[in-house]
Amino acid sequence: MRQVLIIGGGASGLMAAVSAARAGAKVTVLEQNKQAGKKLLATGNGRCNLTNRDQTLSCYRGSSPEFIQTALDAFGLSQTLEFFYSLGIVIRDRDGYLYPYSDQASSVVEVLRMEAERQRVKLALNTRVQKIRLEKEGFLAETPGWSYVGDALILAAGSCAAPETGSDGSGYSFARALGHKVIEPLPALVQLRTKDPAFPKLKGIRMEADVALYSEGTLLARDQGEVQFTEYGLSGIPVFQVSRYGVRALRQGKKVQVLLNLLPFLKEGEADAFWQERILAGACKSAGQLLVGLFPRKMADCLLKRAKISADQTAGTFTDRERKALVSACTAFEVEISAGNGFDRAQVCSGGVDTREVNPKTMESRKVQNLYFAGELLDVDGACGGYNLQWAWTSGRLAGIHAAGN
Numbered sequence: 154m155r156q157v158l159i160i161g162g163g164a165s166g167l168m169a170a171v172s173a174a175r176a177g178a179k180v181t182v183l184e185q186n187k188q189a190g191k192k193l194l195a196t197g198n199g200r201c202n203l204t205n206r207d208q209t210l211s212c213y214r215g216s217s218p219e220f221i222q223t224a225l226d227a228f229g230l231s232q233t234l235e236f237f238y239s240l241g242i243v244i245r246d247r248d249g250y251l252y253p254y255s256d257q258a259s260s261v262v263e264v265l266r267m268e269a270e271r272q273r274v275k276l277a278l279n280t281r282v283q284k285i286r287l288e289k290e291g292f293l294a295e296t297p298g299w300s301y302v303g304d305a306l307i308l309a310a311g312s313c314a315a316p317e318t319g320s321d322g323s324g325y326s327f328a329r330a331l332g333h334k335v336i337e338p339l340p341a342l343v344q345l346r347t348k349d350p351a352f353p354k355l356k357g358i359r360m361e362a363d364v365a366l367y368s369e370g371t372l373l374a375r376d377q378g379e380v381q382f383t384e385y386g387l388s389g390i391p392v393f394q395v396s397r398y399g400v401r402a403l404r405q406g407k408k409v410q411v412l413l414n415l416l417p418f419l420k421e422g423e424a425d426a427f428w429q430e431r432i433l434a435g436a437c438k439s440a441g442q443l444l445v446g447l448f449p450r451k452m453a454d455c456l457l458k459r460a461k462i463s464a465d466q467t468a469g470t471f472t473d474r475e476r477k478a479l480v481s482a483c484t485a486f487e488v489e490i491s492a493g494n495g496f497d498r499a500q501v502c503s504g505g506v507d508t509r510e511v512n513p514k515t516m517e518s519r520k521v522q523n524l525y526f527a528g529e530l531l532d533v534d535g536a537c538g539g540y541n542l543q544w545a546w547t548s549g550r551l552a553g554i555h556a557a558g559n
């Protein structure tokens with residue numbers, strides 16, 4: 154019977170364990186936490202957005218889209234849903250964002266643990282792997298108390314994001330030690346920081362906005378949704394969605410700006426006519442009063458300041474230049490980004506094990522036979538919306554069945 158060792162009992166490690174055991178292997182999972190699936194429990198605000206009906210390839214990011222597509226073709230959405238249904242998970246569909254019907258991430262962890270137990274997977278908890286060696290007898294995983302041996306090894310140790318859940322980046326050092334290239338991991342799905350002194354005053358504002366992230370004149374990413382203003386910068390789902398591009402550009406020493414359109418309900422080119430009409434209707438109002446009903450007070454003050462218009466000025470006296478400055482302040486609210494928040498605040502990492510060195514159909518290393526990778530450790534990250542877990546299921550499944558020898 155083939156012995157499969159798995160480092161990491163998170164989403165991808167548990168999926169790999171169940172898949173390898175079902176395929177007939179003797180499986181041992183080495184997990185440093187006192188429980189498996191700790192990060193999974195925190196997903197989707199405790200509800201676990203486990204995948205998404207929309208599987209457009211652009212929702213996955215990484216150096217090689219072909220690698221990701223090949224893997225998803227081998228085990229994608231429908232197989233994932235079948236798999237979880239077979240374990241007892243009924244799906245709750247929220248506009249294509251899929252959750253367990255119980256709305257509890259713990260259900261997902263529990264069904265995976267139950268199946269692992271049923272398949273006689275050995276789950277070694279409180280077991281931190283310190284070193285990996287490749288010997289004649291196979292892979293040796295050294296822990297403080299014991300050395301575990303396997304014919305095949307699956308590295309499923311996660312990234313460096315949210316290290317309090319156990320993923321402290323040690324998987325990258327094991328991959329490097331076994332001869333693999335690692336593309337620098339950087340925080341993704343994370344808040345963006347600015348040194349703009351206006352921000353502490355904007356703290357607490359939440360507004361629907363179109364978020365366009367530029368680096369040196371090039372549009373890198375765009376998204377729309379509720380933006381949260383914090384004392385240090387920008388947060389909220391649309392900011393998370395574009396953040397990985399900003400963080401990577403900053404790392405390359407480039408300048409990064411976010412342009413916010415705070416009137417996203419207007420079609421392109423409509424903003425000037427909108428303001429002309431509003432100014433005409435409110436000609437007797439002060440500039441400050443003109444913005445009431447459209448923006449929160451603190452934001453209105455900031456917009457007028459940016460447009461260099463006094464809050465006391467009568468709207469009917471606005472010059473064309475002043476109106477255009479107001480249009481620009483609202484539809485192209487520029488924020489110079491100085492940094493992203495760190496790994497401790499990031500949901501995932503971009504970067505990871507270079508996928509050119511991994512077979513996308515099996516997740517096996519092209520450099521070391523019987524070595525497999527799964528999950529976020531690879532250079533694949535997803536948008537917010539269930540894509541990171543879908544990647545954990547896809548890669549975990551492929552690594553598991555192939556490590557078992559199928």
Ligand SMILES: Cc1cc2nc3c(=O)[nH]c(=O)nc-3n(C[C@H](O)[C@H](O)[C@H](O)COP(=O)(O)OP(=O)(O)OC[C@H]3O[C@@H](n4cnc5c(N)ncnc54)[C@H](O)[C@@H]3O)c2cc1C
Nearest residue numbers: 161163164165185196197202282311319528529539541542
């Ligand atoms: C707050 C939060 C919310 C999220 N919500 C969602 C969501 O709703 N939908 C979605 O798709 N994605 C979500 N994600 C992302 C998703 O959780 C991860 O992409 C996914 O869990 C990655 O799975 P993994 O198996 O690669 O890594 P992990 O789940 O991090 O598992 C890695 C495991 O390896 C163990 N380990 C690491 N090093 C060692 C070692 N040396 N020895 C032994 N064990 C080790 C760790 O303790 C850990 O348990 C969220 C992330 C966070 C932080």
